[in-house]
Amino acid sequence: MKDIITIGGGLAGLVNAIRLAEAGLDVLLLEKKAYPFHRVCGEYISNEVVPFLESINAFPYELEPSSIREFTLTACSGASATMPLDLGGFGVSRYALDHFLCNRAQQAGAEIRQQTSVQSVSFKDDHFQVTLPQNETVKARLVIGAYGKRARLDKQLARPFIQQRSPYIGVKHHVRVDFPDDVIALHNFPGGYCGISRVEDGRYNVCYLGSRAQLRKYGSIEAMEEKVLHQNPFLRNLWRDAEFLFDQPEVINEISFAPKQPVVNHILMSGDTAGLITPLCGNGMAMAIHSAKILSDLIIQHYHPSQFNRSALEDQYASAWKKQFAARLWVGRNAQRLFGAKLSSEIGVQLVKRWHSAARSIMQYTHGEPF
Numbered sequence: 001m002k003d004i005i006t007i008g009g010g011l012a013g014l015v016n017a018i019r020l021a022e023a024g025l026d027v028l029l030l031e032k033k034a035y036p037f038h039r040v041c042g043e044y045i046s047n048e049v050v051p052f053l054e055s056i057n058a059f060p061y062e063l064e065p066s067s068i069r070e071f072t073l074t075a076c077s078g079a080s081a082t083m084p085l086d087l088g089g090f091g092v093s094r095y096a097l098d099h100f101l102c103n104r105a106q107q108a109g110a111e112i113r114q115q116t117s118v119q120s121v122s123f124k125d126d127h128f129q130v131t132l133p134q135n136e137t138v139k140a141r142l143v144i145g146a147y148g149k150r151a152r153l154d155k156q157l158a159r160p161f162i163q164q165r166s167p168y169i170g171v172k173h174h175v176r177v178d179f180p181d182d183v184i185a186l187h188n189f190p191g192g193y194c195g196i197s198r199v200e201d202g203r204y205n206v207c208y209l210g211s212r213a214q215l216r217k218y219g220s221i222e223a224m225e226e227k228v229l230h231q232n233p234f235l236r237n238l239w240r241d242a243e244f245l246f247d248q249p250e251v252i253n254e255i256s257f258a259p260k261q262p263v264v265n266h267i268l269m270s271g272d273t274a275g276l277i278t279p280l281c282g283n284g285m286a287m288a289i290h291s292a293k294i295l296s297d298l299i300i301q302h303y304h305p306s307q308f309n310r311s312a313l314e315d316q317y318a319s320a321w322k323k324q325f326a327a328r329l330w331v332g333r334n335a336q337r338l339f340g341a342k343l344s345s346e347i348g349v350q351l352v353k354r355w356h357s358a359a360r361s362i363m364q365y366t367h368g369e370p371f
């Protein structure tokens with residue numbers, strides 16, 4: 001019997017694995033893909049995570065992340081405004097970062113099984129049974145759900161958000177282009193918004209949240225980009241001038257920002273599995289890392305195989321998670337209304353241009369303090 005199984009090896013799963021293995025627990029992390037791999041993400045990480053990553057010796061200095069200090073917003077028309085970022089952030093690809101953290105987790109003593117997709121999880125007699133391909137089963141006292149925004153497991157757990165279809169798609173490219181290395185830009189287009197910022201090796205991440213209906217209408221990603229994204233002159237010029245480095249962009253659909261529960265059927269949910277913030281906040285990765293810190297702190301505090309109070313752990317985690325993240329997620333959902341439409345994107349640009357303090361407040365509400 002394992003102490004802990006972590007389902008999913010993104011940021012939340014890997015950070016939980018590093019901390020819990022380092023605390024001496026027997027940790028198995030199951031990841032359905034093989035590192036390194038690309039995933040849809042803007043790859044801008046808020047600096048609020050820096051002290052914590054340094055404290056667990058997991059800040060990726062060796063990957064030479066970019067340092068990002070300024071924010072530019074453009075409306076669908078191309079009107080633009082720029083402001084400094086109070087806290088700022090850094091840019092590094094998930095391809096490199098997740099691989100780096102996987103190595104770090106193995107070094108901490110976690111067992112990592114890649115290309116292993118969890119099929120189901122059940123809880124009985126105070127322990128979990130996790131089913132893997134070929135009907136292999138593994139038992140554990142605790143299971144952390146860190147399998148991202150949406151997975152088949154959510155259906156099995158009958159989580160309410162899985163019933164609703166989401167109108168969004170996410171698309172990521174890597175490019176080489178002449179663009180400042182310390183700026184993150186967010187460009188509106190009808191139905192969505194597209195971020196650009198630098199990652200390692202002189203590459204830039206170009207990632208957008210678009211609409212499934214528009215993809216259906218235009219029939220392909222390329223046609224949709226040409227007809228919809230290029231209505232914003234900044235995006236038109238970016239596509240004209242950039243060298244695109246992937247054969248095909250990374251694409252995902254069914255991105256739901258609906259509220260979720262942090263504990264379901266005794267599984268402790270971490271990162272996007274507990275709740276996904278809208279990407280315009282540039283804060284989902286910091287939240288995934290922070291939620292893993294909160295959860296692993298509580299597990300380390302509570303977990304004694306002989307006298308373990310499961311319901312105290314679950315209650316404390318649910319309330320700590322809600323206190324830290326529920327308001328941020330709400331502000332993120334509502335701020336998203338200012339994006340992806342002609343008039344409201346103009347209002348957003350005016351907000352950044354004329355009312356720095358109001359724009360700053362929205363940013364502060366969607367971000368946490370450094371931890």
Ligand SMILES: Cc1cc2nc3c(=O)[nH]c(=O)nc-3n(C[C@H](O)[C@H](O)[C@H](O)COP(=O)(O)OP(=O)(O)OC[C@H]3O[C@@H](n4cnc5c(N)ncnc54)[C@H](O)[C@@H]3O)c2cc1C
Binds near residue numbers: 032033146170207288
């Ligand atoms: C378009 C878009 C842009 C974004 N841009 C940014 C940004 O610039 N900055 C930012 O901070 N955040 C951004 N985010 C949010 C950020 O990507 C997520 O919040 C972050 O990746 C969450 O990490 P996680 O560990 O919870 O999940 P993930 O990184 O999704 O990891 C989940 C892992 O679980 C694995 N998995 C799934 N099912 C199973 C299974 N059954 N068995 C085993 N493994 C499984 C997956 O393969 C995956 O590796 C963006 C999101 C979107 C959609």
